Amino acid sequence: MKVSSFKHGSHPAEFKEYTEHKTLEPLPIPEEVFIPVIQHIGAPCKPVVKVGDEVKTGQLIAESTGFVSSNIHSSITGKVKKIGDFPHPNGTKSPMIQIVAEGDEEWVKVHDHTEPWGEMSVEQLKKIIADAGIVGMGGAAFPTNVKVSPPRDKKIETFIINGCECEPYLTADHRMMVEQAKEMIEGTQILMKILDVEKAFIGIESNKPDAIEIMQKSTEHLPGITIIPLKVKYPQGAEKMLIKAVNKREVPAGSLPMDVGCVVNNVGTAIAVYEAVVKKIPSINRIVTVTGDAVTEPKNVIARIGTPFSKLIEFCGGLKPDTKKILMGGPMMGVAQYSLDVPVVKATSGILCLTKKSVPYREEFTCIVCGRCVHACPMFLVPTRIARAVEAGKFEMADELGIMNCIECGSCAYECPSNIPLVQRIRIGKNKIREMKNKKS
Ligand code: SF4
Ligand code: SF4
Known part of the structure; x- marks a missing residue:
């Protein structure tokens, strides 16, 4: 298999074996959720509900306040208990809407169009994506409707779906490609229509042969979509590295992918677009890899946004006694967590739980100029x-x-x-x- 890549990078141990073959498991609906009003790059949202209000699943609870901002929806059916500051996975105390589950689940749809998406206008599709509060699910959490709206002078020629998931331990994207291939491909086609491109590339690191095979089979009748196997190298999934590997273009320092005619979206983002446009479901779920040697039974979990980390860890059998460190994300770019009360946000790709053995004390020495x-x-x-x-x-x-x-x-x-x-x-x-x-x- 011919594989592409970029120059430099590193080869950290993968540790994908904990969860790469674990099928996605839905977490039961939590008793309460804590939904931050900022989960994206850009302006915070303004709450549109008040304490005591009854809300349904999918209902808008905080609206975007600027061009670069993204709507927030209730992930459960219940009652607003408090709007105030709670611990956020970014290490701060942040404004959140606390909702307590009540009654049977009832849903609010994100739009009421009846025509198939092929008959909708690009503006209609972009509005659905904006209304649904979709952000980049690869970690950056940049509002997707903004990303797919480049200025007129920036013609997009290359659209890339990022299926690399190069961070060690994480397997959420891998499982989505294996289990939700149809949804992902349809989401990709919707994004292709919005960007007005004939071709799309799906870049996948070659340590996911089952995902590559399923994607190839799912797209063999679609000549516009090409699967590109990539070398296993970190950070292969960084946008600039992915663009270099897929179409050999350099994104100059200080420039954006759109400056070289490229847009990159993550696997999870394509699925979120499918869910919003076809199923009329806003962004209220997140697939999270709960993994590491400190968790009893590592899993890939489908969780409602706002669910406390403690509930996901409980669902995975709890922590082992010698747990030393918990991160949101992987070991290379993840953020250390000091409380399990923090909620799952749209950017939570993983919860990594490590024992003392995996986090040894590393004394710092002086630089030996090894290069x-x-x-x-x-x-x-x-x-x-x-x-x-x-x-x-x-x-x-x-x-x-x-x-x-x-x-x-x-x-x-x-x-x-x-x-x-x-x-x-x-x-x-x-x-x-x-x-x-x-x-x-
Ligand atoms: S963290 Fe920054 S300086 Fe270090 S290797 Fe990555 S890009 Fe280079
Ligand atoms: S010892 Fe110095 S040169 Fe070598 S990797 Fe560390 S900082 Fe870089």
Whole structure:
């Protein structure tokens, strides 16, 4: 099998075996949900319900407040108990709508069109996607209706579905491709119509041969869709790396994929588009891989947005006594969690639970100038110099060294034999530079 890829990158151990063959299991409807009013890149939403209101599943509860923003819907049928600050997986306390389940489940549809999507206009389809609150399910959570609306001067020629799932441990996208192939392909066709492209590519890392086979079979009668097997290399699923691997185009530093005529959407996003347009269901579910050596029975779970992490872990048999660390996402780009009360949000691809054995103490040593971080960096940066500039408070120098082009993939830190937390330092530097630039403007 011929496989494509990009230059540099790293090869962390995959650990997919915990869940790659586990079929999707729906979590029972939770007794209560905590739904954040911000789950996306962009402006927070404004609640349109108040305490005491009865809500149905799929009902709009917080509406977008800007072009880059995304609607939020109730994921259960019940009553609004509180609107206030609760722990968010991003580490802050954030405004959320707490809903307690009551009565039998009743649904509100996201639209009432009766015609098939092939007869709808592009504007109708984009409105459904916006109304349904669909955001990029690959982790970035950028509103999809904005992503598929490039300015007129940016003609899109290449549409790519990202089926890489290169983060170790995570298998939610893999299982979606295996179990929801029909829905994913139809979602891809809807997106192709919106973007006015004749061709789409589905990039899948070659460690998912069953997904590649199913996708190839599902698209053999569709000449516009091509399956591209990709080398197993991290971060193959980063947009710029995926574009390079699929159609050899470079997205220059500071540019967007649309600047080189490309749009990339995730597998889960294509399925969410299908569900909104064909089934009339807004974005209220999320497929989450609950995995790692600290969880009793790792699974791929279909969870309602707003369900506390504790409920998913309970559904997977609970945590082992020597649990040391919990992350939202994978080990390379995931965010450490300090409470299991935090809810599943649209960007929750996984809950990774690790024991002490998997999170050994790593003493930091001085840089031995081995160059491994430089060789690993897919953005061709010099991570060691950037991190040193940040440590010395030389933020302008870090900026000149291209810190803002870092995609925070973590390959540099993973490769460093001196255990220097390079990506963590770079993240601090990026935040500081953003702050400095905001103050100036
Ligand atoms: S500098 Fe940034 S982009 Fe480069 S390897 Fe490190 S985290 Fe990844
Ligand atoms: S990998 Fe670590 S030790 Fe090697 S050059 Fe980079 S920072 Fe220094």
